[in-house]
Amino acid sequence: MDLDFNNDLEKRISDAFCVFDHHGDKLIDVREVGTVLRLLGCVPTEQEVNEVISATETEETSGVVHLTKFLPHVSQLLMERKMEPAAPEKILEAFKILDFENKGYLTKDSFGKLMMEEGEPFTQEEMDEMWPVAIDPISGHIPYELYLNQLMVYL
Amino acid sequence: MLCSCGCLQKAGGGGKRRSSSSVEDASSSRMSELESNSRPQTTEAASTRTSSLLQLFHRKGPKCFRKPQRPKSPMQAEKTIRAAIFIQKWYRQHQARQEMRKRCNWQIFQNLEYASEQDQAELYKFFHELIKHMPQAAGTGNKSPTSTCTALLEESEALMEEVGDIVSTKVEIPIMKSHIDLLIDVFRKKRSNRLHPKYVVLILREAAKSLKEMPNLSMVSTAVSQQVTVCGDLHGKLDDLLVVLCKNGLPSTSNPYVFNGDFVDRGKKGLEVLLLLLSLYLAFPNAVFLNRGNHEDSVMNARYGFSREVERKYPRNYKRLLRLIDEVYRWLPLGSIINNRVLIVHGGFSDNTDLDLIKSIDRSKYVSILRPPLTEGQPLDKAEWQQIFDIMWSDPQSVPGCIPNTLRGAGVWFGPDTTEKFLERHRLSYMIRSHECKPNGHEFTHDNKVITIFSASNYYALGSNKGAYIRLNNQLVPRFVQYISAASQAKKLTFKQRVGIVESAALKELAVKMREYRDELETEFKKYDPDDKGYITISKWCYVMEKVTKLGLPWRLLREKLAPGTDSKSVNYFRTLDLLDTDVILEAEADGTSVMDALYANKTSLETIFNIIDADKSGEITLDEFEKAIDLLDAHMPGDTSKSEMLEKCRMMDLNGDGKVDLNEFLEAFRLSDIHRKQQQEADIRKRSTTRSSINQPPSDSVTKLANIISKNTLIIEQDIDPMDCESKIIEPTK
DSSP, X not given: OOSOOOXXXXXXXXXXXXXXXXXXXXXXXXXXXXXXXHHTTOOOOHHHHHHHHHHHBOSSSTXXXXXXXXXXXXXXXXXXXXXXXXXXXXXXXXXXHHOTTOOSXXXXXXXXXXXXXXXXXXXXXXXXXXXXXXXXXXXXXXOHHHHHHHHHTXX | OBOTTSOXXXXXXXXXXXXXXXXXXXXXXXXXXSTTOOOTTOOSSOOOHHHHHHHHHHHHSGGGSOOOSSOOOHHHHXXXXXXXXXXXHHHHHHHHHHHHHHHHHHHHHHHHHHHHHHHHHHHHHHHHHHHHHOTTOOSOSOSSOHHHHHHHHHOOOOOOOOSSOOOXXXXXXXXXXXXXXXXXXXXXXXXXOOOOHHHHHHHHHHHHHHHTTSOSEEEEOOTTTSOEEEEOBOTXXXXXXXXXXXXHOOOBTTBOEEEOSOOSXXXXXXXXXXXXXXXXXXXXXXXXXXXXXXXXXXXXXHHHSHHHHHHHHOTTTHHHXXXXXXXXXHHSOSEEEETTTEEEOSSOOOTXXXXXXXXXXXXXXOSSTTSOOOOTTSOOOHHHHXXXXXXXXXXXXXXXXXXXXXXXXXXXXXXXXXXXXXXXXXXOSEEEEOOSOOTTSEEEETTTTEEEEBOOTTSSSXXXXXXXXXXXXXXXXXXXXXXXXXXXHHHTSOHHHHHHHHHHHHXXXXXXXXXXXXXXXXXXXXXXXXXXOSEEEHHHHHHHHHHHHOOOOOHHHHHHHHSTTXXXXXXXXXXXXXXXXXXXXXXXXXXXXXXXXXXXXXXXXXXXXXXXXXXXXXXXXXHHHHHHHHHHHHHHTTOOSOHHHHHHHHHHHOTTOSSEEEHHHHHHHHHHHHHHHHHHHHXXXXXXXXXXXHHTOOOOHHHHHHHHHHHHHTOOOOOOOOTTSEEEEEEOOOO
């Protein structure tokens, strides 16, 4: 390692970064920046990811990010506790907002449409991966409180 | 995509920032269901700056929303968007964690694979050093000249009868399509259906005789066929080979194939793959072109499982069969050229690669690429040996330059500039190589001038990667067919479960590797835990792991798995050690082959060492000759013995006390020291288990739980191969 790490935080960032560094040259594809941030426990919006990309992308070759730029920028963000994960209550609140009729669950159609069209929409692929976990096989609906609990296990 | 209010909007997510590669590269692959993957190019929702801004722009004005389910105030709409974004970002976080697990697993597998390849390459370097320092060791390699190998092809000595079931299938010369159908039917059954050894001998012998007539570089032409198919590494995955043949048809003059090496090792059906390929070659000459890969090598086979596979399947005749297989290997062409425009070799090339030179050498000298070539008294041409290495072992790198490949231990890393010069010098359009596993079975690099093709799906574990083959049309424009075999097994699982399976396989392999260093790990951990509490800091744990195993893995991310149940502040290293002692890991270790096993099993290598040390070719080593070699042996075999001990060893080798060591005594000495080392190991294990029980600490629940998960996930259920049971997709050329 030619970079010196002052603290544990920097080592963590570097480790996460290096998982996506395929050639050992401390460069990652910009498309991986979001994943690296999330790996570090952040929960950024797509817009926030894009902001990090534009702040850290190398000028000479577009499409890659070097660790030397990434490290200080992201260290700063983490120390300022930006993009932190939400408390479960907040997420439940968000679901409740989408549940206009207060049914306690969301239908596949309405939720699917929402996710694919609102906010920062999902791709078909992301949608396909979400369904098996989110849908209750018996009712065909999304009991969001349960879904929330399931996914929270990994946070 | 037109939304219901009539305005045009960009479809959700994805656009690529880079326009260079026309297919996904390894860093952004996804493992979602192939058939529903309508966007082969997108990645995990990495919207471009423009597209996400575009969406936000479209989202701002309520006019552009799809019709709401009930009338909403603008405030309500705003809240909805924010709630949606909230959920989306949180969901993406969750997905990223899965993605991370996948990447980690991939890194583990690749690191382990290359680390052990390095070991093999050590042998090559060792010989290089020996020869360098013993200039009089000109004619090295086996004493047996080429002529006895020819005799091997002719001999019809009686084979021993094998115990157990042998199928009644007969194979005759000339091999025809009917035989191929029979062979496929026999080989694809889950029970290791064995041909009678005489037919195995027949196929191997005939193939070797025929391959002898081929030039070093096969010249392939699409003049008649108008197309050609290229396959990469198969590594004993018969199911993948059958998928390819099923989807793409058997070879014929209108359907020629090039197979780019690495037919055996790692997979369980290497012998079947090899025999089938050779039979296809014999049945459809001029339609099947076989290239040698770095695993078409007895030294590699001893380490990576193929030798063992042959031994298991033909316990009474394996030695003869392995010798015949060597004959096939040494006569395999080194590469192919299509229409004088596209080069196909297994690894790659270096700045020094000279195709004219390659065309002119006597390739049969290289029985194993890792041992010095047979020279029959001629001086050894190290530059030529290096050339062979470069085409078999090299990998492309993204940065310019051409440097020794320290990851593999042999060959080079060649940059885009090397590629450009090479293609220009030899007037080629592009090249195809294999040698590296890719998540999508293929990859473009060096401005689309280098294609990697890898045909073994599920290579590391079920669901680890897709395989692919290339179809080139008459203009040699490539089109890829991507597939996963045994797809029904993977389909039953969710994405997360699939990641879990690959993860278990990765952890298992990693734990087995860590076992090699178990004692050292314990010693090092204890250094940072003077009070013997069992806890050390995360940093120290990562440091020790990297230092001892010498593997550059993301230890911080692996900590949760390798020290299960510990919190985020410190690591209970007892758990790490306990994991290594669980049954599932011990069994996996017993199943594998260690480096020393391989070395010993590879007597020919020891013979070669002997011949080199025996400078005057007297057939015996004097103490004097041995002393000269000791310094080198010391440098390359981690010295736990001093020079005087080594000399003493030599004296001890002299069993008949005549002051000299002949070949048998030399081999015997290795066997004895190998036995001695195994006894040491067993004693260590016994000592360890008694210490554990005296401390009275059974492994913790979390360790046991993890071991059970690994055991369950890596249980392989053998089934008959059904080549129709696959998921595939065609990727059209975008060049």
